[in-house]
Amino acid sequence: MRGGTRLPRAVRLLVVARAVNRLGAFSLSFLTVLITTGFGASAAVAGCVSAAFGVATIPSRLAGGRLADRIGRRRTIVLGLTGCAMAQLGLAAADSLATAVCCAVLLGLVFEIYEPPSQAMIADVVAPDEQVSAYGLLNAALAAAGMGAGLLAAGVGHWDLRRLFVVDAFTCLLCALAVRLFLPADRRVAAAATDQRSSIAPWRDRALLRMLAAGTSFAVVYLQIMITLPLALDHEGLRPADAGLLFTASALTVTAGQPLMRWRRLAALSAPVALTVGHLLLALGLAGYAFAHSLLVYLTSTVVWSVGDLLLVGRAHAVVASLAPPGGTGRYLAVYGTSWGIAGVAAPLAGTQLLEHAGPAGLWSATAFVCLLLAALQPVLVRAAALPGTHDELRSPATELTHGSAH
Known part of the structure; x- marks a missing residue:
């Protein structure tokens, strides 16, 4: 950091936890493949499912922002990551196209919940003149983990596409656990602050x-x-x-x-x-x-x-x-x-x-x-x-x- 300043411990822990999550976040790229090969659907149907997932991420992010300001950053991150894990396990276990579609839409509805509180936590604890560096570090960590994710996907995908979603769910739960154990607890919100x-x-x-x-x-x-x-x-x-x-x-x-x-x-x-x-x-x-x-x-x-x-x-x-x-x-x-x-x-x-x-x-x-x-x-x-x-x-x-x- 500039002038020898180190980022707060909470930010460094958040970066590590999100990098672990990103290491397993490769399953989404194979959603359409799972729909076509796993359930015999056409490419057009798979495209519609993917589009439905994309639309669902919009209210997901808005909900994440509102929850982050109301119930706290840490609780919202844990809630979003746990929801992602449950939806991905549902996709891995789906025995019909209808079930897979429902799980894909559910995944979209929870997929972005943890993003706003992660970004807001950085804004909370980092001085304004250091925020660019903090956000840059988070992006670099996610990029580096993304390279490893591709290699991991190549290895796991040779066995069974469903295992990709299981591994992704595991990293979500691991990240949620790290956030719950090591990040600062959410402060209580006063009634006046809630009204504001x-x-x-x-x-x-x-x-x-x-x-x-x-x-x-x-x-x-x-x-x-x-x-x-x-x-x-x-x-x-x-x-x-x-x-x-x-x-x-x-x-x-x-x-x-x-x-x-x-x-x-x-x-x-x-x-x-x-x-x-x-x-x-x-x-x-x-x-x-x-x-x-x-x-x-x-x-x-x-x-x-x-x-x-x-x-x-x-x-x-x-x-x-x-x-x-x-x-x-x-x-x-x-x-x-x-x-x-x-x-x-x-x-x-x-x-x-x-x-x-x-x-x-x-x-x-x-x-x-x-x-x-x-x-x-x-x-x-x-x-x-x-x-x-x-x-x-x-x-x-x-x-x-x-x-x-x-x-």
Whole structure:
């Protein structure tokens, strides 16, 4: 950390626990395969089940934010992870398509519950000027664990796809146990604080909604890489499986680049500058995809946009956390996090249509253009979020005085 500061113990324990969970979080990629091969359903049915899961994650995240602010961060994380484990065990034991579909939707309804309290806990215990580093560390740990998850999936998947869901459930329970035993207990909430929290209305905060719109655009672009890159490689005559190599290169870049974020000059970058440069690098990497015809060019472009991702990680979350009034951090982060649920529905539709009608060059050129627009808008968005008149009307004078002293 900058100046030799260490992150609080609670954050470090949370990062380790989430990394353990991420190590087993590979089963979702095989949900459609389980539906088709395990129950004889068509690819169209499997796609509908996957879409239903994606839609269910939106209320899941909102519920996680509300629960985090009402019953506490630790309780909500444990509840969400335990729910995920139960739904995954249900999928592993399902003996009919109807049961599997119900368990998949149930998994979606609990899948995002633990995200808002995890992010809010970091905002609670880390100083504002260190939050970007804390969120970056969490992302790097998840990226590193994701590489191990792929190897674990390759090994376990050779035996039985259902075992993937059992292993994933086990890591969820292990993470929940670690959180319950080692993270600080939730503090009791006074009646006055409860009344104050009930009046928080994040959906009426214009600054938050602007951040949500930008975050959704970013998520749609980012998911194009995750979803359509294998298809684009196939269009170029390369192996779709090479996408795994590119994803690994991205994870390595983000993980290895974490020490660079501690350099004084990088750490001192303001949010508008860091977000602008990050989106520009993302645009440059995606433009490289548009002109790529060899794996080496794809690999180089991947490293470029991953460096941009390194600058972006945590910045937006830190801005959103600073917008939230006392007692509303979980809900504000949850509303912002719905960008990924919305993008999860929009990205496959937009990406496949672009790929079919404009080819890989058109797809990646369009996503690069969106990143350029986001780069141009970031200074305006962040400055608007910081202006004292943009969302103060949603807070009482006493609340604003407390919030101002805290930040």
